[in-house]
Amino acid sequence: MSASADRSLAQRLLDGDNRALARAISLVENDDPAGWELVRELYPQTGRAAMVGFTGPPGVGKSTLIAALTRAVREAGKDVAVLSIDPSSPFTQGALLGDRIRLAEHFLDPGVFIRSMANRGALGGLSEAALQAALLMDAAGNDVVFLETVGVGQADVDVIDHADTIVLVLQPGSGDSIQALKAGVMEIPDVIVVNKADHPLTDTMVREIRGVLALGPKEEGQWDIPIVRTDAARGDGVEELVERLDAHRAHIEAEGTLLERRRRNLRNEVLALATVRLRRQLEAAIREDADVKELLDEVVSRRLDPASAASSILERHDGGDDDDR
């Protein structure tokens, strides 16, 4: 509770104490000022972990794949943290609980830290907390941080964008995802995994992906996106995937693109944090300000257009706090 207790929390976290890490992440998740303070204090100790993000439609086996990868990375003597972003469902709260069970074999291993965060649906709210949690996992000395999200929604992509290496996991028959990739709805990943590769449509799938990738621009020294076939439940292909992930990391380190990526990602993060705060301030202003409510009523009754209302609110908001009273 006190500053000294929090200092010791930071110290325990740096020493690799998973309970301290869990508590620190809870503080961040609950938007507790002590959580932000912790991140501020620990930030200089970050930047060492390899951040690997996994995206792809629900049900393709991302959690099983991450469990298998975790096994492989642990065998190499490295510490691992897994951060899963669960979208909250209007239908079934906690529908993805089953995913956690796939990681159960690692629950008792002190070298593995597993945490889920729920999607709150608010603009940037989750990305904000998730990115802070990832920083804490990094500071705690984990060599690898796996970020897992569900679906191809924009909010998910935001989190994944902060990974050093982005893995897209598909399964034979996920034609929707290939279309999304082709249409540019989805970010281009660094590594593509076709999981459940014992399926008879695997070859077709790989061919389709190659077709989409062939449409992309080719540049000198550019990373050649590998397509890795895995059967995560049986561990097939996981070794090759580990090699490809290491190769990608070596590539971006050698080309200097790791630093470039992180610079861009951190710039976007700062901007996103600032925007979320501004939006919160705005929302508070809209909630509390009677004049703003009147403005909105005018918009609803079609007397004032939305853009003009936005301008008026911004004007009020800008000078507001000091001048009004």
Next chain:
Amino acid sequence: MSASADRSLAQRLLDGDNRALARAISLVENDDPAGWELVRELYPQTGRAAMVGFTGPPGVGKSTLIAALTRAVREAGKDVAVLSIDPSSPFTQGALLGDRIRLAEHFLDPGVFIRSMANRGALGGLSEAALQAALLMDAAGNDVVFLETVGVGQADVDVIDHADTIVLVLQPGSGDSIQALKAGVMEIPDVIVVNKADHPLTDTMVREIRGVLALGPKEEGQWDIPIVRTDAARGDGVEELVERLDAHRAHIEAEGTLLERRRRNLRNEVLALATVRLRRQLEAAIREDADVKELLDEVVSRRLDPASAASSILERHDGGDDDDR
């Protein structure tokens, strides 16, 4: 160019001149102040069109379905506008050009207005322009406005959210989408269409959708989401879909939820417009301000954490303009 020329543009638009509408949308799309001024002027004439949004993965036949619906609505003597949101692809610029061709039969009909807008990828940038375009289509006297987006990305959902009726289009086998629906990644639509319903897996698909919907909360007087089977290319099921769309509109009008929805949507639009502007101001500040660049360098070198940098930027930005010089 002059104010009087713009006034006449507004008048011509109100008279239902499609060329005037096209020009007005271009002004909005190019972020021309004259475009915003037009929307401001015409806004009191909006709110009469039925706004119907279509979402769903690429390739399920949304454009073909909209072409068939347009035919049906035209036969009822109503004017139609179609706004398609094309995601710009890093691979293939204009990959969705083919979609426009599906609407070709309507190109020469003065009672049909068709327009595509490209996804610029910027935060809110496209939704902003697309919503203004939809307002202009409404003001031009169109009885129905069809909003079409691609994919299940957040940016798309934002636009669709402003429809009075949301239609999710699927095809047999789009399991990814059912999973996304189940996981809550996707908004719950008002009407679900299973297109290409001659496919042998159609019954399975309909059963799966029913299963997902059955998980949802049931409330008294609640709209019962219909699942309509169509074969849009042959026109099968389109008549039923038109009936369902009309029924949904009658339902939300009777229940008073249409006004409620529009109030919520307009509130969100005002907030989104204000946030986009704030973010632009921030981005400009970050670009131009040498001190802000220094802050970002400190973040990259791990001396200053992202949240503290965001706070510093907001503080500078808040008092900045007036105090600095």
